[in-house]
Amino acid sequence: MCGIVGYVGSKQACPILLEGLSKLEYRGYDSAVVAVLDGEKINVQKARGRLSVLSNMVDGGKSVNGVMGIGHTRWATHGEPSDVNSHPHVSSSGRFAVVHNGIIENYIPLKKRLMEKGFQFVSETDTEVVAHLFEYYYKGDLLEAMTKVIHRVEGSYALGVLCSDYPDSFVAVRKASPMIVGVGRGENFIASDVTAILAHTRNVYYLEDDEIVMLSASGVKIYNTDREEIKKEIFRVNWDVSAAEKGGYEHFMMKEIEEQPKALRDTISPRIKDGKIVLDDISLTSEYISSLKKIYIVACGSAYHVGVVGKYVIERMCRISVEVEVASEFRYHDPLIGKGDLVIVISQSGETADTLAALKEAKARGAHVLSIVNVVGSSIANASDSVLYTWAGPEIAVATTKAYSTQLAVIYLIAIYMADKLGRLENDEYSRLIEELNTLPDKVSKILENKSEIQFLASKFFSSKSIFFIGRNLDYAVSLEGSLKLKEISYIHSEAYAAGELKHGTISLIEDGTLVVALATGDKLYEKTISNVKEVKARGAVVMGVTTTHHEHAEDVCDYVVRIPDADELVLPSLSVIPLQLFGYYVASLKGCDIDKPRNLAKSVTVE
Numbered sequence: 001m002c003g004i005v006g007y008v009g010s011k012q013a014c015p016i017l018l019e020g021l022s023k024l025e026y027r028g029y030d031s032a033v034v035a036v037l038d039g040e041k042i043n044v045q046k047a048r049g050r051l052s053v054l055s056n057m058v059d060g061g062k063s064v065n066g067v068m069g070i071g072h073t074r075w076a077t078h079g080e081p082s083d084v085n086s087h088p089h090v091s092s093s094g095r096f097a098v099v100h101n102g103i104i105e106n107y108i109p110l111k112k113r114l115m116e117k118g119f120q121f122v123s124e125t126d127t128e129v130v131a132h133l134f135e136y137y138y139k140g141d142l143l144e145a146m147t148k149v150i151h152r153v154e155g156s157y158a159l160g161v162l163c164s165d166y167p168d169s170f171v172a173v174r175k176a177s178p179m180i181v182g183v184g185r186g187e188n189f190i191a192s193d194v195t196a197i198l199a200h201t202r203n204v205y206y207l208e209d210d211e212i213v214m215l216s217a218s219g220v221k222i223y224n225t226d227r228e229e230i231k232k233e234i235f236r237v238n239w240d241v242s243a244a245e246k247g248g249y250e251h252f253m254m255k256e257i258e259e260q261p262k263a264l265r266d267t268i269s270p271r272i273k274d275g276k277i278v279l280d281d282i283s284l285t286s287e288y289i290s291s292l293k294k295i296y297i298v299a300c301g302s303a304y305h306v307g308v309v310g311k312y313v314i315e316r317m318c319r320i321s322v323e324v325e326v327a328s329e330f331r332y333h334d335p336l337i338g339k340g341d342l343v344i345v346i347s348q349s350g351e352t353a354d355t356l357a358a359l360k361e362a363k364a365r366g367a368h369v370l371s372i373v374n375v376v377g378s379s380i381a382n383a384s385d386s387v388l389y390t391w392a393g394p395e396i397a398v399a400t401t402k403a404y405s406t407q408l409a410v411i412y413l414i415a416i417y418m419a420d421k422l423g424r425l426e427n428d429e430y431s432r433l434i435e436e437l438n439t440l441p442d443k444v445s446k447i448l449e450n451k452s453e454i455q456f457l458a459s460k461f462f463s464s465k466s467i468f469f470i471g472r473n474l475d476y477a478v479s480l481e482g483s484l485k486l487k488e489i490s491y492i493h494s495e496a497y498a499a500g501e502l503k504h505g506t507i508s509l510i511e512d513g514t515l516v517v518a519l520a521t522g523d524k525l526y527e528k529t530i531s532n533v534k535e536v537k538a539r540g541a542v543v544m545g546v547t548t549t550h551h552e553h554a555e556d557v558c559d560y561v562v563r564i565p566d567a568d569e570l571v572l573p574s575l576s577v578i579p580l581q582l583f584g585y586y587v588a589s590l591k592g593c594d595i596d597k598p599r600n601l602a603k604s605v606t607v608e
């Protein structure tokens with residue numbers, strides 16, 4: 001989705017904006033711009049395609065003079081990627097330049113009204129109305145104009161606005177779209193996320209909806225919609241610059257796959273004290289947990305797949321019914337939830353529009369919302385009743401890996417914590433599960449040591465047209481993720497199927513040489529899945545089995561076998577997903593795909 005960077009200070013703005021935008025490239029975009037105020041005039045430079053095109057056009061920023069500016073990478077929603085549709089949108093007098101991330105939902109009536117008043121529109125975008133609204137409302141006070149504009153627009157927005165009457169300061173605001181404020185020494189920033197400004201400062205303000213920020217080189221002032229200044233706490237980000245850099249890896253995705261043992265340790269260890277799970281961040285009492293009739297898990301994409309694992313794990317351990325739903329469906333089907341219900345929301349970015357809307361829907365109906373989020377201070381974290389952070393660090397590759405793994409770890413922590421509160425775990429069992437969690441990072445490291453084996457398998461199958469993933473129960477949940485990982489980055493058609501369901505239609509797609517990745521990790525359903533393997537093999541499939549060390553005879557039925565270490569059945573998804581991530585990565589690499597930035601995808605999906 002769109003990326004925004006803004007700078008004001010004593011240095012030349014353009015190179016800083018370009019560098020910041022380069023850190024936001026992972027969000028997905030199809031055009032890039034910078035707008036710099038040189039004291040009098042706003043100089044706008046736009047380029048379609050990659051940021052490098054813009055950078056070359058402005059000689060790395062050297063050809064654009066000025067110490068204050070805003071930059072934008074646009075992921076087209078309204079109107080094709082083109083110069084005329086790309087931001088910033090400039091008001092008719094040229095006095096205002098506006099960058100925007102989000103969607104102005106009422107732009108059509110606003111556009112009509114403005115056209116009746118004589119404003120001329122040049123683009124197909126929703127954002128252009130904002131530039132003209134500034135022109136319309138501006139009577140010499142930029143802050144006042146901002147409050148009037150946000151009063152009129154509906155939808156989601158992160159806005160950065162330059163005004164040529166204000167040569168030393170600019171204004172920004174956000175609502176349901178991400179934007180943080182970076183506070184430096186003699187220089188200040190706005191950005192869609194902290195990775196864009198980490199090289200300059202780690203001190204940030206997280207803005208609430210409709211908090212307006214006025215930035216100059218000497219300071220940052222934050223106002224409410226009544227234009228009263230408000231005081232906020234500065235937050236110190238503990239991510240370092242290297243966390244958002246490739247550090248010698250060819251792709252962020254492989255770096256992030258390899259970071260999983262550490263991310264798991266960082267997420268699990270601080271929450272286990274003296275052999276007990278301590279979740280200080282949430283307040284779920286035994287009485288409350290005992291009163292729960294149902295738990296909902298709501299998320300999108302891979303985070304939803306974590307929820308599918310969560311359903312099996314929580315139901316098995318706590319005997320509470322769990323319903324998992326994709327957020328875009330949940331938000332619109334009048335869900336049967338109410339006061340006292342628990343809704344677990346899962347999101348890496350904390351900004352996914354559908355997940356945020358589902359959360360608000362759940363809260364409006366009186367449910368308690370517990371979120372599992374990676375980005376501190378994000379909209380979903382702010383809007384939840386309680387938050388459990390995944391300490392995965394910044395995830396840059398569009399295809400999630402370490403965020404998925406840490407979300408899963410938090411699900412295990414919640415499940416064991418609740419089962420204990422419900423009195424469902426004997427001491428020995430509790431300690432054994434804690435040990436299972438503690439040993440996960442080392443077991444993941446062990447799988448990663450053998451990644452050349454997966455690379456070899458990828459070399460055999462990278463030209464496949466279609467690949468199926470099958471499994472039962474928890475293995476099915478992981479199949480969903482394995483299939484998504486493969487298709488999103490390699491563009492190979494893939495489907496995940498509950499192994500027992502295949503013969504109700506889908507098996508007709510199996511033909512000679514079709515690759516079926518069969519997950520058969522747990523003991524209980526091992527033989528059942530092996531029967532399904534035999535069924536697809538009888539129809540010509542080539543089978544890559546994924547199983548645990550002690551299933552010695554897997555080779556008798558599968559053409560290839562990938563082994564993961566033995567572990568308690570409930571935590572096996574944390575291990576079985578790793579070879580699938582590697583498989584997707586290597587297949588995409590062999591196909592020469594743009595692994596970190598797959599076509600049509602964005603990292604943080606801030607539109608519905």
Ligand code: F6R
Nearest residue numbers: 301302303347348349352399400
């Ligand atoms: C797939 C992937 C997406 C995200 C989904 C939710 O690899 O990364 O499916 O999981 O868009 O994003 P968050 O977790 O930021 O809400």
